[in-house]
Amino acid sequence: MTGSSFTRRGFLGLTSAAVAGVGLSACTGGGTSTGGGQTAAASKNLRLFTYEGDETIGLLKAQIKKFDAENGTTTTVDSLPGSGAAVYPDKLRTELLGGKGPDVWRIWGGQIGSPFAKAKQALDLAPYYSKFGWDSKINTAAIGGMTFDGVKSGVPFVSLGIGAWYNKSLFAKAGVSALPTTYAELEAVNDKLVAVGVTPCGLGGKYGWDIMRLFEYLLEHTAGPELHDKLLTGDESWDRAEVVEAFTLFKKWQDKKWLPQGALGLDPADIEPAYVQGKTAYTITGPWTEAAAILSAKKSPSAFGNFELPTDQTPARHSGFVEGYMINAKTGNADKAAALIDFIVQPATQKALQVSASTVKGAEPDPKALPLSAEWADKYGSNPFYTIQDQAFPKKQADQYFSVQSDLLQGSVAPDAAAKKMQEIVSAWAKS
Amino acid sequence: MFALPALVVYIAFLIYPALSSLFFSLTNWDGLSATYKFVGLENYVKLPSDPVVVEAVRNNLIWTVVTIAVPTVIGLALAIALNGKVHGKPILRLIFYTPAVLPLVSIASIWGWLYNPQYGAINSFLRLIGLDGLAQPWLGQDSTALWAVMVPAIWLRTGFPMLLYLAALQGIPNELYEAATVDGATRWQQFWHVTMPSLRPAHYIVLALSLIDSFKVFDMIYAMTYGGPGTSTQVMGTWMYFNVFQYYQAGYGTAIAVVITLVAIAVGIPYVRSQTREAS
Structure with a gap:
């Protein structure tokens, strides 16, 4: 009987533990890493995470292919279109905590991008602002929207009204x-x-x-x-x-x-x-x-x-609000990731991407491709905006x-x- | 030694994350930073004073009662009907069980469209038959949103008890009914005194598994209402998710997860005990 009793209790205990495990492991994001792992080794592979919809993802991939051809890199583009700021940051966060975060990601400014900067998951881009002269190429107010506690953690490429x-x-x-x-x-x-x-x-x-x-x-x-x-x-x-x-x-x-x-x-x-x-x-x-x-x-x-x-x-x-790119603080390819962002914020790339409200000087919307966006930019683009709530x-x-x-x-x-x-x-x- | 590989997997993917979660529920970790502070039971102490937790617990209880009772009764009724001489029994069984295997997100999308206040089939039908006054923004008001989400939940959860009951019904010896008939029992008396007692093991399984399933409710609510309007359809599962993944309060959210788990264990223990008792 002892054996029987032990088996029953053991089974009860193990089953309870299994239930507990399943329930609790659901909220750990698959592990207990709090830092997202060590800095990755340098390589020629980059991964960009974005939320482009079907109508624009093809344009982005075409430009990324061009960047890869010019720089000898292989960049994977992953997109999570859909419910916007309600879901995308969760996916990004989970990837970062899992240690498999993207090298570069697109994100909104303000309080949506802020947690990634404050948790130091996003790289301080000040050296790259100097290297690529982004301060003089990109709208100053937009840069402010991706600067957190004085740290330039993102490169805004779109400022939308x-x-x-x-x-x-x-x-x-x-x-x-x-x-x-x-x-x-x-x-x-x-x-x-x-x-x-x-x-x-x-x-x-x-x-x-x-x-x-x-x-x-x-x-x-x-x-x-x-x-x-x-x-x-x-x-x-x-x-x-x-x-x-x-x-x-x-x-x-x-x-x-x-x-x-x-x-x-x-x-x-x-x-x-x-x-x-x-x-x-x-x-x-x-x-x-x-x-x-x-x-x-x-x-x-x-x-x-x-x-x-x-x-x-x-x-x-x-x-209004800004959107831009951040670089993973743990990436082993920070220089290449910054080069990719610099490529994206070139006026020619912005035009090829049909960015309807670019922050980049000289990348105003093409009136032939996006007449209404061009009209908006022309009439109201220089008006001040309040931060979207x-x-x-x-x-x-x-x-x-x-x-x-x-x-x-x-x-x-x-x-x-x-x-x-x-x-x-x-x-x-x-x-x- | 033969159990070692399984044990390693068990420890790595269940025990270790579970203990980690338990640990993080005692911290103020934001879920993103590399640093956190140990706060003891603070997260647990805060739970009762969180008005959304109170609302979520209430919603969980309503959800549990309704989505267990209704599918169980309908499932039993369907099983009894299908256990008789019915033409096309396999097809009917398939039809009733199909919702249970559909992806939940698809179900949520389908029903989201059915509930659309302007163009949805439900309101359109009500207007068509002259019941305009009953047309409602089903998912857009506190008073109906939770109930509206429960309807598809009932629809998809009816197939499971139906199958279990059907299997159990087929195991009841016909002699019991013959003896009852000889004793002059009516069909209703046969149902209460022969069928229902014979289905006791099935009742137990249906009840226990449905209870555990109900406490874990997340996907239907997340996909159909996102916990809204406001917080009116929040349940513990979604509130845990919002805190861990959206509000950067992983410590607090994990404490909610621990509570959900403890409740599920408390509910599951009698079931596990009964199963082990039978096995021994």
């Missing part, structure tokens, strides 16, 4: 003959569109960041540039009339059906291109939509247009903020309570 991208035929159907130049005119446009049965603004609330673009615009409108910037850094309290007014307007957009029905549950990937399909009149997005939504749908750019959302403020600003806040605070948005649109909190809640979130972050 967010505005309204609209379907001309639906505006015409609603009798809109002139683009809105004031907030009141924008509201009037929305009313006209609803009157002819068209949903004005196509935004989705899944993930939070898409519908956020409306609220941040409303906040710019009600608070103005100076206060908006101070709110984002926690230097001013959110518990104030301007914020309450912005939340009130935000709710108004939903209540007046200026947003799609059930917007909170919609996936941005589904609803953003709806203006191209004629299901909504416009969306709030950036110039990438020209390649990703208009051209990929084989539609003529002449059927669409864009305008900066009117804020009634001086200076007129729009939401999901880059202004760390992910956790951004998600808490998205929860406030969600509660407000569902009517479970009032605008003044939402402003108070935001103040709690931002002040807790600012103190930490």
